[in-house]
Amino acid sequence: MKIHLKIWRQKDQKAKGKLESYSLNEVDAKMSFLEMLDMLNLQLAKKGERPVEFDHDCREGICGQCGVMINGIAHGPLKKTTTCQLHMRSFKNGDTIYVEPFKSKAFPIIRDLKVDRSSFDEIIAAGGYISVNTGQAPEANSIPITHEEAESAFNSAACIGCGACVATCKNASAALFTSAKITQFANLPQGKKESKQRTVNMVNRMEELDFGHCTNTEACQVECPQDISVLNIARMNYEYNKAKLTK
Amino acid sequence: MWFIKNAITRKNLMALTGLFLCFFLVIHLLGNLQLLLAPDKAQLQYNLYSDFLSNNILIKIISYVLYASILAHTIDSIYLTIKAKKASGSPYVRDRRNRASKWYARQMMLLGTIVFAFLVIHLKNFWFTYKFGILPADANGNKDLYGLVVNSFQDLWYVIFYSIAILALGFHLLHGFFSAFRSLGLYHPTYDKLVKSIGVLFALAITAGYVIIPFYIYLNL
Numbered sequence: 394m395k396i397h398l399k400i401w402r403q404k405d406q407k408a409k410g411k412l413e414s415y416s417l418n419e420v421d422a423k424m425s426f427l428e429m430l431d432m433l434n435l436q437l438a439k440k441g442e443r444p445v446e447f448d449h450d451c452r453e454g455i456c457g458q459c460g461v462m463i464n465g466i467a468h469g470p471l472k473k474t475t476t477c478q479l480h481m482r483s484f485k486n487g488d489t490i491y492v493e494p495f496k497s498k499a500f501p502i503i504r505d506l507k508v509d510r511s512s513f514d515e516i517i518a519a520g521g522y523i524s525v526n527t528g529q530a531p532e533a534n535s536i537p538i539t540h541e542e543a544e545s546a547f548n549s550a551a552c553i554g555c556g557a558c559v560a561t562c563k564n565a566s567a568a569l570f571t572s573a574k575i576t577q578f579a580n581l582p583q584g585k586k587e588s589k590q591r592t593v594n595m596v597n598r599m600e601e602l603d604f605g606h607c608t609n610t611e612a613c614q615v616e617c618p619q620d621i622s623v624l625n626i627a628r629m630n631y632e633y634n635k636a637k638l639t640k
Numbered sequence: 641m642w643f644i645k646n647a648i649t650r651k652n653l654m655a656l657t658g659l660f661l662c663f664f665l666v667i668h669l670l671g672n673l674q675l676l677l678a679p680d681k682a683q684l685q686y687n688l689y690s691d692f693l694s695n696n697i698l699i700k701i702i703s704y705v706l707y708a709s710i711l712a713h714t715i716d717s718i719y720l721t722i723k724a725k726k727a728s729g730s731p732y733v734r735d736r737r738n739r740a741s742k743w744y745a746r747q748m749m750l751l752g753t754i755v756f757a758f759l760v761i762h763l764k765n766f767w768f769t770y771k772f773g774i775l776p777a778d779a780n781g782n783k784d785l786y787g788l789v790v791n792s793f794q795d796l797w798y799v800i801f802y803s804i805a806i807l808a809l810g811f812h813l814l815h816g817f818f819s820a821f822r823s824l825g826l827y828h829p830t831y832d833k834l835v836k837s838i839g840v841l842f843a844l845a846i847t848a849g850y851v852i853i854p855f856y857i858y859l860n861l
Contacts, residue, residue, distance in 0.1 A: 401733075412733055465736030496729035510760035561737050563746055564724035596648060605724035608748060609819040612740035624827045631825025633648050 394486035396420045400435065401493040402443055403502050410502065412491070420539065422482040426576030427452060427459060430480055454478040454618065457553030461506045462493040462562070465615045467557035475555065475618040484488035494594040495560035498603035499567065502626075510556050512602045513570060519598035520591035521574045523583050536582050547578035549573045551619045558621075569613040571599045573621050574630030579632055589636035618624050647720065648823075654716050655820035657709040662817065662842070665705055665809075671848045675789060676856055684746060686789075687782035690770065721749050744811040745819075751812040758805035765792060793857040802854045810847030817842055 401595045403410030417436075420429055428450050434444035450458035459476040463469035469479045484490065492506065494528050502509040552573035559567050578584025584591075607626055614623045642814045671693075685861050694697050744751060766788065769775065775783040793799055817834075817839030826832060 395820070399733075462732055462734075463733055465717035466739065467735040467737075491734035493732055493734070496732060497727050498727050500729070561740060563728070563737070563741075565727040565729065566724075596646070600646055603727050606651060606720050607823075608724075608745070609815070609822045610741035610745040612737060615740035616737075623822075624829060624832060626827055627822045627827035630648055630651070630823055631827055634652065634825050637649075 394420050394422065394481070396429065396481070396484065397487070397489040400433075400506070402445070402505055403494075405504055406501050408431045410505075412493075420481055424481045424511045425477055426463070426479040427477050427479065427591060434471070437567055446504045448508070449477060452477040455553060457555040459524060460492075460495060460555040463561060464491050465493075467495065467537065467560045468555075468618055472615070473618055474622050475553075478618075481555075495556050497559050497564065497565035500556060500559060505591060508556070510554070512554065512604070513554050513567070514600050515613060516567065516571050516595055517574065520587075520594040521578075524587060525583075538582060542580055544591065546577050546584075549577035549580065549625055550619065552577075552617075552621050553619055557616050557618060559604065561612050561616040562605065562607075563610065563612070564608060565603075566607045566613075567602070567604040568597050568607035568626045568629065569617065569621055569623065572596055572625040575632060576628045579628065588632060589639075592629065592632040592638050596629070599629065647723070650716055650720060651823040653712060653722070655823040657713040657716075658816055658820045660705070660709045661713065662813065662820075664709075665774045665813075665846050668696045669846065673849070675786070675853050679861060683778055683786040684780055684782075684785070686786040687778050687784055688780060690785045691782045694771070710759070714752070716800055717749060717752055742815065745815045748812060748815060754805060754808040755812055758802075758808075762805075790857055790861050793854045793861075796858065799854045803851050806847055806850045809850075810843050813843040813846060814840065 396612055398415040398417065400415060403411045415417050415433055416423055417429065417494050420432065424432070427447070430445060430487070435446050439600060447461060448458045449454040452459070454475040454477060459474075460468060463476065463479070468474055468476045469483065471479050471483055491627045494500075494506045494508050495510075496502070496503050496508075499512040500510055503509050549572070553568060554570060556570070558569040559565050562568075575588075575595055578591060608628070611623045614621060644653070671689060673681055674689060677685060738746065766785070769788060770783060770785050775785065775788060778784045778786070792801075818836045821835045822832070826835060
């Protein structure tokens with residue numbers, strides 16, 4: 394099928410970006426969205442033009458590296474799907490597709506569709522871990538935990554950190570990401586020990602970075618490829634208030 | 641308030657002041673429902689009630705908490721909105737993000753601004769006139785606030801303006817009520833659903849209650 398593309402081109406962080414138009418003739422419906430971009434880049438390379446740069450890694454929907462705004466929606470029209478798992482069968486012959494990078498102050502554009510999401514890493518570095526002495530792996534069943542607790546923690550831990558929540562939020566808030574990381578630990582006995590300090594540190598780091606606040610519009614969960622629940626945000630607020638009130 | 645840097649603490653302040661204002665809306669509506677009584681009874685009772693409120697020391701203290709809440713809620717929302725504007729990057733050329741949320745959830749600032757503008761006019765018309773203006777006395781010698789209210793709602797445009805403002809308030813509550821509980825940290829799925837349902841009923845009840853009064857007066861008195 395024939396696909397028209399309007400892709401955000403930006404030379405570097407400081408340059409002014411704009412949409413450029415491209416057309417592809419023999420796009421296969423079985424192609425993934427990123428394979429379609431590969432096809433475009435092959436054509437551009439053959440013509441000696443600079444290829445469109447975009448982030449990607451596993452192309453299996455689990456690493457969280459890919460992610461662009463497709464027709465004004467993070468990861469495109471299909472819900473609970475990353476950009477790499479979106480296929481061209483979701484589009485029709487002759488469609489025009491707008492492709493833009495995730496835009497927020499905390500995610501500066503490096504080039505074209507590639508954005509710097511290291512602010513997420515900084516939030517993790519502030520406390521998104523459990524302090525343990527390294528050594529042999531302990532016996533798995535020495536700490537009893539219910540199936541429900543384990544599942545609930547896993548649901549939060551399913552966040553792949555792609556940044557679609559920030560790109561979708563009208564306030565560019567990182568509340569869904571940060572709260573998922575806080576909740577996954579707060580739900581487990583191993584994580585509970587450091588919960589107070591972790592919550593305060595991660596929330597404070599999030600505040601220092603250029604993210605907005607959460608107004609509970611719930612748009613983040615709708616566009617999240619992993620369907621991370623907005624109730625994680627309420628849990629973060631609860632953990633933060635508890636930490637502050639029982640200091 | 642400028643000293644509160646943390647957005648979660650600020651959202652707590654928004655939630656607590658907002659919920660206090662919700663509580664006030666209920667009390668204010670209960671008082672105003674006296675306007676729906678038979679005219680001669682309503683006049684004496686409503687004026688007596690108003691006189692009681694303006695001379696009670698406890699009510700006076702609560703009224704100052706109320707003024708402070710309105711100001712804190714307003715100033716805090718402006719601060720947070722400016723911060724969020726700065727956090728959003730350059731706009732998308734093609735933006736269809738609105739498919740993921742309700743319009744009234746995104747337009748809380750606009751709805752709040754309409755409510756605030758209404759509040760200024762509302763206070764000037766009734767509160768200011770009652771406190772500092774000259775009003776005739778009723779049969780019991782109380783200031784005739786009832787007469788002022790009935791006169792005001794003889795103007796259809798005023799009734800329409802009033803209803804639009806209440807509608808804006810209704811949508812503001814539709815998002816604000818449950819959002820306040822989320823901000824304070826209510827994360828249990830069952831109670832979250834319960835609070836959401838109560839929020840919808842609350843918004844409906846407040847909107848209906850406040851809109852009925854001006855229409856009743858315009859059509860019947």
